[in-house]
Amino acid sequence: MTTYRFTLNEEPVEVDAPGMRRLLDLLREDLALTGTKEGCGEGECGACSVLVDGQVVDACLVPVCQVDGAVVRTVEGLGVRRPDGSVALDALQQAFLEAGGAQCGICTPGMLIAARAHLDAGGRTNDDAIREAIAGNLCRCTGYTKIVEAIQLAAGSRA
Amino acid sequence: MTIRTEPRRTSTAPSSPVRDAPEPLLATPGILTPGRARAYPLRREGPAKLTGEARYADDLVFPGAWYGATVRSTDAHARLVGFERDDAFDWSEVVVVTAADILGENIVSLISDDQPVLVPVGGEIMHHAEPLALIAAPDRATVAAARRRLKPVTQPLPPVFDPEASDHVFAHYEIARGDFDAGFADAHLVLEGEYRVGHQEQLYIENNAMIAVPEPDGGITVHGSLQCPYYVHKAMKRALRLDDRGARVVQAETGGGFGGKEEYPSILALHAALLARACRKPVRMIYDRHEDIAATTKRHPAIVRHRTAVAADGTLLAQDVEVVMDGGAYCTLTPVVLSRGALHAGGPYRCPNVRIRARATRTNTPPNGAFRGFGAPQTEFAAETHLNRIADALRLSPLEIRRRNAYREGDTTPTGQVLRESVAAHEVLERAAEAAELEGVRDRTARGRAEREGSGTIPSSPLHTTSARRAHGIGLALAWHGAGFTGSGEVKLASVSSVELTSEGTIRILTASTEMGQGTKTIFPQLVARELGVSSGEVEIAPQDTAFVPDSGPTVASRTAMVVGGLLIKAARKLRARVEEATGRPFADAYAEHGQATGGLRVDERFEPYPGIEFDDATYTGDAYPAFGWASCVAEVDVDLDTGELAVTDVVAVDDVGRVIHPILAEGQVEGGTLQAVGYATIEEMKVRDGRYLNDRLATYLIPTALDAPRITALLVEAPFSLAPHGAKGVGELPMDVGAPAVVAAIADATGAWITALPATPERILAALAGGNRLEPEPESPLGATVDAPIAGGTDPAPEHATDPQPFRAPTDPEERTNGGVRTFDNEPDPDASDR
Numbered sequence A: 001m002t003t004y005r006f007t008l009n010e011e012p013v014e015v016d017a018p019g020m021r022r023l024l025d026l027l028r029e030d031l032a033l034t035g036t037k038e039g040c041g042e043g044e045c046g047a048c049s050v051l052v053d054g055q056v057v058d059a060c061l062v063p064v065c066q067v068d069g070a071v072v073r074t075v076e077g078l079g080v081r082r083p084d085g086s087v088a089l090d091a092l093q094q095a096f097l098e099a100g101g102a103q104c105g106i107c108t109p110g111m112l113i114a115a116r117a118h119l120d121a122g123g124r125t126n127d128d129a130i131r132e133a134i135a136g137n138l139c140r141c142t143g144y145t146k147i148v149e150a151i152q153l154a155a156g157s158r159a
Numbered sequence B: 001m002t003i004r005t006e007p008r009r010t011s012t013a014p015s016s017p018v019r020d021a022p023e024p025l026l027a028t029p030g031i032l033t034p035g036r037a038r039a040y041p042l043r044r045e046g047p048a049k050l051t052g053e054a055r056y057a058d059d060l061v062f063p064g065a066w067y068g069a070t071v072r073s074t075d076a077h078a079r080l081v082g083f084e085r086d087d088a089f090d091w092s093e094v095v096v097v098t099a100a101d102i103l104g105e106n107i108v109s110l111i112s113d114d115q116p117v118l119v120p121v122g123g124e125i126m127h128h129a130e131p132l133a134l135i136a137a138p139d140r141a142t143v144a145a146a147r148r149r150l151k152p153v154t155q156p157l158p159p160v161f162d163p164e165a166s167d168h169v170f171a172h173y174e175i176a177r178g179d180f181d182a183g184f185a186d187a188h189l190v191l192e193g194e195y196r197v198g199h200q201e202q203l204y205i206e207n208n209a210m211i212a213v214p215e216p217d218g219g220i221t222v223h224g225s226l227q228c229p230y231y232v233h234k235a236m237k238r239a240l241r242l243d244d245r246g247a248r249v250v251q252a253e254t255g256g257g258f259g260g261k262e263e264y265p266s267i268l269a270l271h272a273a274l275l276a277r278a279c280r281k282p283v284r285m286i287y288d289r290h291e292d293i294a295a296t297t298k299r300h301p302a303i304v305r306h307r308t309a310v311a312a313d314g315t316l317l318a319q320d321v322e323v324v325m326d327g328g329a330y331c332t333l334t335p336v337v338l339s340r341g342a343l344h345a346g347g348p349y350r351c352p353n354v355r356i357r358a359r360a361t362r363t364n365t366p367p368n369g370a371f372r373g374f375g376a377p378q379t380e381f382a383a384e385t386h387l388n389r390i391a392d393a394l395r396l397s398p399l400e401i402r403r404r405n406a407y408r409e410g411d412t413t414p415t416g417q418v419l420r421e422s423v424a425a426h427e428v429l430e431r432a433a434e435a436a437e438l439e440g441v442r443d444r445t446a447r448g449r450a451e452r453e454g455s456g457t458i459p460s461s462p463l464h465t466t467s468a469r470r471a472h473g474i475g476l477a478l479a480w481h482g483a484g485f486t487g488s489g490e491v492k493l494a495s496v497s498s499v500e501l502t503s504e505g506t507i508r509i510l511t512a513s514t515e516m517g518q519g520t521k522t523i524f525p526q527l528v529a530r531e532l533g534v535s536s537g538e539v540e541i542a543p544q545d546t547a548f549v550p551d552s553g554p555t556v557a558s559r560t561a562m563v564v565g566g567l568l569i570k571a572a573r574k575l576r577a578r579v580e581e582a583t584g585r586p587f588a589d590a591y592a593e594h595g596q597a598t599g600g601l602r603v604d605e606r607f608e609p610y611p612g613i614e615f616d617d618a619t620y621t622g623d624a625y626p627a628f629g630w631a632s633c634v635a636e637v638d639v640d641l642d643t644g645e646l647a648v649t650d651v652v653a654v655d656d657v658g659r660v661i662h663p664i665l666a667e668g669q670v671e672g673g674t675l676q677a678v679g680y681a682t683i684e685e686m687k688v689r690d691g692r693y694l695n696d697r698l699a700t701y702l703i704p705t706a707l708d709a710p711r712i713t714a715l716l717v718e719a720p721f722s723l724a725p726h727g728a729k730g731v732g733e734l735p736m737d738v739g740a741p742a743v744v745a746a747i748a749d750a751t752g753a754w755i756t757a758l759p760a761t762p763e764r765i766l767a768a769l770a771g772g773n774r775l776e777p778e779p780e781s782p783l784g785a786t787v788d789a790p791i792a793g794g795t796d797p798a799p800e801h802a803t804d805p806q807p808f809r810a811p812t813d814p815e816e817r818t819n820g821g822v823r824t825f826d827n828e829p830d831p832d833a834s835d836r
Helices: A023-030 A091-099 A108-120 A127-133 A145-158 B046-051 B140-148 B180-185 B229-240 B264-279 B289-295 B334-343 B376-394 B398-405 B425-435 B438-452 B489-493 B520-532 B559-583 B587-598 B663-682 B734-751 B762-772
Strands: A002-008 A011-017 A049-052 A055-058 A071-073 B066-072 B078-085 B095-097 B131-137 B150-156 B169-177 B189-197 B209-214 B220-224 B247-251 B283-286 B302-310 B316-326 B353-361 B470-482 B496-501 B507-510 B539-541 B601-606 B628-640 B646-656 B711-717 B785-788
Touching: A011 A023, A049 A108, A055 A108, A091 A108, A091 A145, A091 B046, A108 A127, A108 A145, A108 B046, A127 A145, A145 B663, A145 B711, B066 B140, B066 B264, B066 B289, B078 B131, B095 B264, B131 B140, B131 B150, B131 B264, B140 B150, B169 B334, B180 B302, B180 B316, B180 B353, B189 B376, B209 B264, B220 B229, B220 B264, B229 B247, B229 B264, B264 B283, B302 B376, B316 B334, B316 B376, B334 B353, B334 B376, B376 B398, B376 B470, B376 B734, B398 B425, B398 B470, B425 B438, B425 B470, B425 B628, B425 B646, B425 B711, B438 B470, B438 B734, B470 B734, B496 B559, B496 B587, B507 B520, B520 B539, B520 B559, B520 B587, B559 B587, B559 B601, B587 B601, B628 B663, B628 B734, B646 B663, B646 B734, B663 B711, B663 B734, B734 B762
Parallel strands: A002 A071, B066 B283, B189 B785, B220 B247, B316 B353, B507 B539, B646 B711
Antiparallel strands: A002 A011, A049 A055, A049 A071, B066 B131, B078 B150, B095 B131, B169 B353, B189 B302, B209 B220, B209 B283, B302 B316, B470 B628, B496 B507, B496 B601, B628 B646
């Protein structure tokens, strides 16, 4: 066991964990943040996507030791915190809700993370650029059409 | 993307029949524009899914829960002699369950009683990855270690892998109509063809998952990812010897199903429950992807043979269709899958003389089961591809041959069913052709083919490429899909759905219909609210928990919106009438107070047969379905002429769903189903060797990414079904039936080569380009001429011909874990390298 310190959804955290424990298990089991999902465990599906220092990573492939000192953001950290402590959907989440970008919802946290990173990095919002940005995240429900529309909707409302 | 919710004629369309339609339900007629979402309720459970708060099975916490694992066979067919336990391991830390520990019947209850919960010692192992024993332990490392130290001892038996060689028939049907021989005698052209489709994995992104909790009274509650709570409930009662209350099934948030969580969760629930009983703790059985692909059901592979007689103008005169499906090792739902496949095998076309013979047999491969479309995608791929080849042979456009043959109102199907209403075949066809500019694009692709003619780079290929490196093509397909259960299924089921005014004065829906992404929890309150004159936000929906909700049937067969939605509307109408009668006030004003004052009121609505709809199971005649949905698809592809690589660039999908309840959700069904069909057509291929899936990982079984996906335009058409109170016919499966043949037709339009075995991999496309599958009849073939297509030879690069003996094997596949000559089915990471 080693002590690791990092920032998680804007809060400092300190965990005692084996260095090779998967970040996914640390989040889901030790920190009870179950919004990040496991779909394949080998970096193919993107359901476990989280942001580490602004980069999209698959939390099933990242050992805890690699996030020491990093800034980590999960789906639980995407919403807008109101002064009273409650959390409202941000523009991207709201766009997914309105455009029909989430169906079964299991890919949705990872999809939101990939989209958030793309938009935050100032990525282009044409169809091709958005598809490229979410190409590492598999969805079996939507055919991707409404996910792309949702991200474009969010990009528009942000401007 | 535009949805037109009013049927609209096009200049080329035949006139739409006059419909005695129910009044428009919810959608505002007219053209809907972006931003339309605000006019409809937002997905009920959407916010929870978008914030990570939604609790799927693996997200549920049960303090003190143990972890369960399954010891599986590595033989395709063998006698189970016993188990060898490694004495060096401390077995006191774990529980082991075998068939001897099953209190009730060792049967996974479904259609046939052939599948055991666990293979008993002395019993027959019927397929690779079959469950033989179960282990649970307080932590994952211990359960993984124990699994490696419990080895089944088996005596191999000869396996059967070829469904046509199997003598064990699960089901067979023959559908006959007209004078078969006369139809062929009058033919201008007779065309034969054979079509093959392989396994397809549902590939829900959430794996199968179940947690069993032992209750103090001896009962067992399971929480899981599942489509059909009462299927699981029935299976638990039989195998665990529990009564109605002792067995309790609770659906967790479910991350996709597509049929893959229709029957499979029953066996998983039994496994978890057996372990929970043994260790007296909650037991988690959460499959990883490898185990899920290796062990759970797939779409049935099929071989479909057509012999078709046509007149010179393309009119169908006779169809002779033979369907063989591979059921895998156990019956599961195979008879019903085969039935739907057979009933749809002729395609949506009028034909006076038809014979459809279908059988499904047993092989020593993992059992096949439900998958969106349920037998119809297999047979409709064959029917559509065959019709497209007939059009090719007659130099007719694919649109024109369908105009001449597609069903209209008043036509009769092969079972003798008269299509009295709600027939939108021509409407979806014309809309799709128009939206995709089919004939215009076909003119361009024909010019492209002509330009490439005459200078070749592919040896012996009929396709000549000049300097062009890519070829563009467009293809059309048409499909029908029977709405709801086949034949008398719905009548036998007699499902119940309820609407309740609670004693707290709230409105609550009670059904066992599950939400798995398709929108159940959004459209049910919408339907009920409309009937009650309240807002949909005022209508609650009870959890899918067998302790609370009635058996409203399984969430399958696209029946939720049509059948269960219809029951809810009727229940809501009665509830409204009773409250308004008692109070003399409008329901919306009176219900809260009335519920509180009277202690509540509940209306249970049981399914009653649609009047005039009758089917004879013995003769396979009559109304196979109360109504049909209709779909047309136009796909455009680019084919790389050097590599055979295929890109599906655009798809127009037009689907008639009866009535659109929620356009965004309905479009989502069409778009998602279309992409699954495109995956089926292009990249989804399960390699099978000696009864074992070789590519049983997500790194090797591929599904389309956002970059692989075409631009999909979904258009909804409404031809309401008058016997459903809201006119809805269902949408889930329809788009799955029609995408694959459209893609294959587009490949043929691009290259002139017909792919007859799915998926259309680059290898198959190159083989077809090299001359395997070109069909070149004489334009003026004499009466009765037969064109035999050499389909069986040369196009199917079967795995055994591959130079790499196991091209899809992943580094950690079971066979690499060979240890002392004993193969283990083992996917656990090395415990020494993992902290899990």
